[in-house]
Amino acid sequence: MIKFFRRIRQNLLSEGKTGKYFKYAIGEIVLVVIGILIALQVNDLNEQRKENNFEVDILKEIRSNLQTDLVEIREDLELMDFINKACLDVKDHLLNLEQPTDSLSISAAILRVTPHFSPITSGYNLLQNRSVGIIKNDSLRDAILYQYDMLYPYYKTYEDERGRFHALHSEPQLLEYFSMNYDSDQPLSFEGLFFEISKEDYQRLRNDSKFLKLLKAIAFENSATQSRGQRVEKSTIELIDKIDLELNSK
Template identity: 45%
Template sequence: MIKFFRKIRQNLLSEGKTGKYLKYAIGEIVLVVIGILIALSINNWNERQKELAKEQLILKQLYSEYQSNINQLDEKILMRNEALEACNKLLNQIDNPNSINEDVLYQSLWTIFRDPTFDPIQNDIVGSENIRLINNDTLVRFLSNWSSEVFQVQELELEYQKFRTEILLPCYLRLGVSRNVNNNLWKDGYSPTEALDKEFNYQFTIEPTKKQLDLKKVLSDVELEGLVSQVITNHQITNIQSQSLRMRIISMLKIINQEIEKE
């Protein structure tokens, strides 16, 4: 092809047709430029297709991760709701000490002692160059804010961890109920809400305390009553924040699904 064009140029020059030669040379340059532009366009198109394919892989990974995150978050919200129900049962027994139900009392004391903590899958997309592959600006904004929003929930959970360890446990030990609470937990089998294998039932016996335990005195303890009410406030506030975080995840999953379905 190059020899063909060269031959045409040589013929035009040998025949003294300078004007036609110049027109031909300009036309040849235009063709070369057009060829280069077409090649660049094809190359850009190929690169864009590769980036879109990478974006799809990232979106599918994000969808799986945030689906796992919302499932875990729902589990923690459920655990707090169970604790709130247990608090109401405890306050009812505190207010009506003449109708004590030992099983309900010990079960409720254990339920509020549990420690729901949200530990989501954290991806590194925000801190990597892959963030530029995501075309949806709203999704990018959600991803950028995710860590700080999770921390707002985890901060409340850390406060409860400290409260549980430093205040609630010492109260249980002082009242002498810890052995009975743990015996009640295991005697009929126990499958934690947060257990990895929820089908397995764990069971063994500790046996209740042999010491004399006055449950009316336990229920009349002012500190216990105050702690139960504090648990209610803490779990309510944490669940409010958790529900807001849950709505963020739902919005993200919806956007991600829409972006995946575009393909």
């Protein structure tokens, strides 16, 4: 093609058609510029397509992570329901029953449980490594940042506070009166965990007014964490819905 254009220019010069030569040369330059602009536009379109595909892939990964998180947070919230009920059951035992029962062993074991939420962040990490600006929808981008930079870390502070309370207060009191056991085949257990208490220790426990206060404090710490966990659940559901809407618009 280049040789073809060069031959035309040479013929025009040899024929003395200087004016036509310059017109042709200018036209050739224009064609080259147009070709470059078209090539740049095609390249931009290709880059935009790649960026859009990458955005979709990231949103799908984040959505998958959030679905896993939702399952885990709901399991934790269910465990916290068990803990609240166990506080009431143990209190009822101590106030109304003269002897320990299997139900007390299970309820006391549940007080040992401290649910821990560990979100999956592979999609969000991928987004941070590339650029949060890859998410074109401003509202959706802000919602994702809030979920991972604000909501999840704040919920963890509640879990950490509950964990410290358990280590400093609940665990020592439970160990003072109960013997901890684990047997996955034990039918009278909470997921294999069950506590045993002698009749003598049970009578001491019934006379320990501080333990009733401890039960109230455990319920308080648990309920505070559960309330925050419910906010995480709600936000996770809403964010999944927002991502679905964005993906359906692509």
